[in-house]
Amino acid sequence: MLSGVEHDVPDGIGMARLAWTRLPTADGERAGPSTSAGADGELLSAAAIESLDYEVIENYAYREEQAQRSKFWVPYYVMLKWLFSLLIGVGTGLAAIFINLAVENFSGWKYTVTFAIIKHSYFVGFFVYTVFNLALVFSSVYIVTNFAPAAAGSGIPEIKGYLNGVDTHGILLFRTLVGKIFGSIGSVGGGLALGKEGPLVHTGACIASLLGQGGSAKYHLSSRWVRIFESDRDRRDLVTCGCAAGVAAAFRAPVGGVLFALEEVTSWWRSHLMWRVFFTSAVVAVVVRSAMNWCNSGKCGHFGAGGFIIWDISGGQEDYSYQELFPMAIIGVIGGLLGALFNQLTLYITKWRRTYLHKKGKRVQIFEACLISLVTSTISFVLPLLRKCSPCPQLDTNSGIECPHPPGTDGNFVNFYCSKDGEYNDLATIFFNTQDDAIRNLFSAKTFHEYSAQSLITFLVMFYSLAVVTFGIAVPAGQFVPGIMIGSTYGRLVGMFVVKFYKKLNIEEGTYALLGAASFLGGSMRMTVSLCVIMVEITNNLKLLPLIMLVLLVSKAVGDFFNEGLYEEQARLRGIPLLDSRPKQVMRNMKARDACKNQKVVCLPRVSRVVDIIFVLRTNKHNGFPVVDRGQNGESLVIGLILRSHLLVPLQAKVDFQNSPFPCGPGVLNRHNFSDFVKPASSKGKSIDDIHLTEDELGLYLDLAPFLNPSPYIVPEDMSLAKVYNLFRQLGLRHIFVVPRPSRVVGLITRKDLLLEEDSNNDVMAELQSTS
Ligand code: ATP
Incomplete structure (x- = not known):
């Protein structure tokens, strides 16, 4: 299927050149001006939605980083995961207490003042009550419309989308968190017919995501020591913990929180994750209980005596007939x-x-x-x-x-x-x-x-x-x-x-x-x-x-x-493309090739001219491009997939540009850290508009091999679409290549080949290290 676009790959001293005339015209640059989720119910523009990369992109930088990791890295990584689970619990619990404390106090003052006034005049009481509510609601809507549009609504559909593999710009930003907390106080305190529990799920998810990316770089609240969770997959786990923490905090229901995350918001679940989600919810329960105990003695104004979401109805009907x-x-x-x-x-x-x-x-x-x-x-x-x-x-x-x-x-x-x-x-x-x-x-x-x-x-x-x-x-x-x-x-x-x-x-x-x-x-x-x-x-x-x-x-x-x-x-x-857990019935009768019929695949040659890459990025909105090379016999070979965001890294750094149209040597290996390729969650990341090149630089070449994912998932064209769907959904993929039926088998892996014994494991590691 990689035949839709003509591409010349370097042969001898030939220059890499794409046949521009055959490229599809873009209907708008994807990474355009700053966009974020709007008010609840607004249709999100295509630019505000992007898939996440739950697949590990094993480019050179990733493999280099893996090779350089010390033996303490794994324990440190695991310890940090648990530490973050604890912090998410504490953070979400404190946010819930703050919101409840503020709402209960605003409501308490409102009713106390109104009841004092209506002893004299119901009309004035009504006026004061209405103005009080209006001021709180105005503060909420003002914050949302002017400061944090993504904080509108409950945020649960967007978080559900995030955990399904769709990133909506703006939903996990620091300002969304702030907008959510203060906006909830205004909207709930202002007496509207809505609650603060959904927003707390979103609040928990924001706290988790911000912790996962080591804070907010934009507001200079970030630390590189904790910036270890650089893959979307790790962040997904943290956000799952955040959602459970939100429900646990909202209802003081820790087990309910775990089950909510499992049943309602996540699309992927593992027993390891269950442990951490459970731990986070337990932490929330402890934090909330401690705060409630402290507030019960009257230190928190109107909050404490009656506040928080729990309706103890023990003592009611004991049995039923x-x-x-x-x-x-x-x-x-x-x-x-x-x-x-x-x-x-x-x-x-x-x-x-x-x-x-x-x-x-x-x-x-x-x-x-x-x-x-x-x-x-x-x-x-x-x-x-x-x-x-x-x-x-x-x-x-x-x-x-x-x-x-x-x-x-x-x-x-x-x-x-x-x-x-x-x-x-x-x-x-x-x-x-x-x-x-x-x-x-x-x-x-x-x-x-x-x-x-x-x-x-x-x-x-x-x-x-x-x-x-x-x-x-x-x-x-x-x-x-x-x-x-x-x-x-x-x-x-x-x-x-x-x-x-x-x-x-x-x-x-x-x-x-x-x-x-x-x-x-x-x-x-x-x-x-x-x-x-x-x-x-x-x-x-x-x-x-x-x-x-x-x-x-x-x-x-x-x-x-x-x-x-x-x-x-x-x-x-809202236009969030959620993938259900099961494929549609009709997919059983369709083949993989039917899903990409008439598609002109936009590929890049391994060594491309910089101007050509810029052209492709400007004229297409796609986020992934197959990279092709010439085999020894001159045949076209697919050598991997390159992401738009990863292409922008060498284009911005410029250090990998070369005069020669031939593949580069391994000298490029140390020039980029893996963290250069990481996009902050729910932000638009780098855009092609951020790349500024001179005429001379545009005429140079770039070898894409170090930056691509050499092992993308590939399916034969006649695989049933239902099978492709399950593979895509269960592995959390973003792109799958569809290829003609493979002609040769180099091996066959069974369950037994994947059960490596400890000794052979060490041998393999040693062999790998010596090769690298
Ligand atoms: P996502 O939107 O999930 O982040 P993406 O941006 O790479 O991934 P889109 O460009 O939104 O994908 O995909 C829109 C359509 O374009 C799909 O039908 C897809 O199969 C097709 N498509 C994606 N990449 C390419 C490509 N490199 N060449 C040709 N068609 C493509």
């Missing part, structure tokens, strides 16, 4: 339907937003977020005013529940627009409260019937609508908490009905609220095992495990009937 399984399955069906509807509506709205709104620029995005903040504040303040208050339920005084309790400091009932002190407003209890406290109230298993059906339905309709329109605005936003709130509302409604129907059974509405939350998340995100464990960990109630499993299975099955999971749909909408 078989009659309850039917209504519980109904909750699963409702979750599947509402979850799939949520995915579909957010898909339509995101497309609409992208076409009509976000094209108009940052100002429109800021205006949109502020408008949604105003609407959210108005609904959450005004609707509870229309409800009548009820007398506080008769509670067990040892239960720890007080009624009413000032919101923002602890969960429980809110005395809002009530004539007497011993009353509470049920709608305000869930609407005019911090999210964590509202969920704690909905899950509450210690009392009965504290919410009227009317309030729950009002909240469900309004909050569902708000969550749909809020999704996709230019602020950091997670969907876990809105999902839990929506699900627990209809779960509680079903619970109320079941309590009435099965009067004799000991049924808790709070248990149904929990199952509702699980069902909505299952119906929208389509996770099962990880969600199940997260729900058990956050509620601290193992007895409900089989019930949670039941609703998750039902809701996922129902949701899958209609559409894909939320993250997959959003990834596709």
Whole structure:
């Protein structure tokens, strides 16, 4: 298949020259001006997306570096991996504490001030409440639009893409991390219908990636001593640890974090990685717990007494009867339907937003977020005013529940627009409260019937609508908490009905609220095992495990009937080319050659003229080029694959340029470190525009042999495309050469040839060293 483009390779003193006229015209330079991921839902330009190189590029510099490694290198490398796992855990745990501390305090101040003012005037209270929310949301959208566009949304689709082998520019940068942390504080503290858990996964991934590349060179926060993880493969492992740490920190669910990484975000998993991910999650649990213990004594303002994402509902329904399984399955069906509807509506709205709104620029995005903040504040303040208050339920005084309790400091009932002190407003209890406290109230298993059906339905309709329109605005936003709130509302409604129907059974509405939350998340995100464990960990109630499993299975099955999971749909909408774990059925009947029919392969001769290389790079957007040479009999031989980013290294350094059009000797070996070839994660890296050459330099030659990957993966043209897909997906490849059926076999490797004994291993190493 390497025949599409004519190329002359050096023969005798002939000059390397490409037939330019046959080269395809580029539709735009790939590594163009600085691009990064935009607001959530924006279609990423081709220049903002690039595949990662999980394959080891064994060029000269790599082999040189391998040969020079001392015997202490491997222990140092392993130790550093564990150290980084520890640091990722500590960093993500601290980031989670900081975000929670800030959100809880902002919310606490907001409610304290608002409640103090409404004693005198509801109108002024509403004004102050709205302005407070608006200021926080404005700060968030301003940071995202002006400073860190890639921090918009949850970041989970992009991280899922990264771990699938697609690098989206900007998602793992230092400024994205900063934007994510401060943006989350503004958007969640500002009372929007979104959560901070998804952004924490992104935060963990950013921390992991930055540690992996030894800091941020751009902000002079980097150290070469820790810059050891130079391959995308190592960074992928660290980012996996970061994702697990994010979930572990968000929900204080270490095992849930590990399973989330395994089930939802990674595409490759090994038992060694499992160990490290497990360790990182455990570290997060310790860090978060220590901080919580410290804050419980009141040192952290409003954070500590009630904050953080954990809803301990132990003491609730101890057991369940078989009659309850039917209504519980109904909750699963409702979750599947509402979850799939949520995915579909957010898909339509995101497309609409992208076409009509976000094209108009940052100002429109800021205006949109502020408008949604105003609407959210108005609904959450005004609707509870229309409800009548009820007398506080008769509670067990040892239960720890007080009624009413000032919101923002602890969960429980809110005395809002009530004539007497011993009353509470049920709608305000869930609407005019911090999210964590509202969920704690909905899950509450210690009392009965504290919410009227009317309030729950009002909240469900309004909050569902708000969550749909809020999704996709230019602020950091997670969907876990809105999902839990929506699900627990209809779960509680079903619970109320079941309590009435099965009067004799000991049924808790709070248990149904929990199952509702699980069902909505299952119906929208389509996770099962990880969600199940997260729900058990956050509620601290193992007895409900089989019930949670039941609703998750039902809701996922129902949701899958209609559409894909939320993250997959959003990834596709953004143009992130995710490869599923299995090839499509039709690929079984296709051959490798069918996938590259009519392709004119752009090759480079081994010794190329500098001007020719520049031309190829400027007129093509491809990132990999086969390199060809002439064999002894004058036949054309493919000697490897060269990456665009690797070609730019000698072009920028210029030290390898030569006057002769013949292959160079081995003198070039020491001129480049392997680190020269490493591109920082999620940045655009070097571009052809960074190369400035004089006329004389353009006329020189470059021998590409030292810079290419001499052993790219190759498949015969008649291999089934399904097989190629599995090879590509499982090895995390970026390019595969398709060649005619090979004519000769030089050997055959079986399992036994790969099981080298220790002695023969040493012999081989010694032989290799003597040859090199
Ligand atoms: P990625 O986008 O995954 O980082 P890439 O940039 O090398 O890899 P693209 O240029 O985006 O690949 O590929 C677009 C199309 O061009 C694909 O169909 C691919 O097979 C084809 N292609 C890639 N490299 C070459 C090449 N050197 N010559 C001809 N066609 C190519």
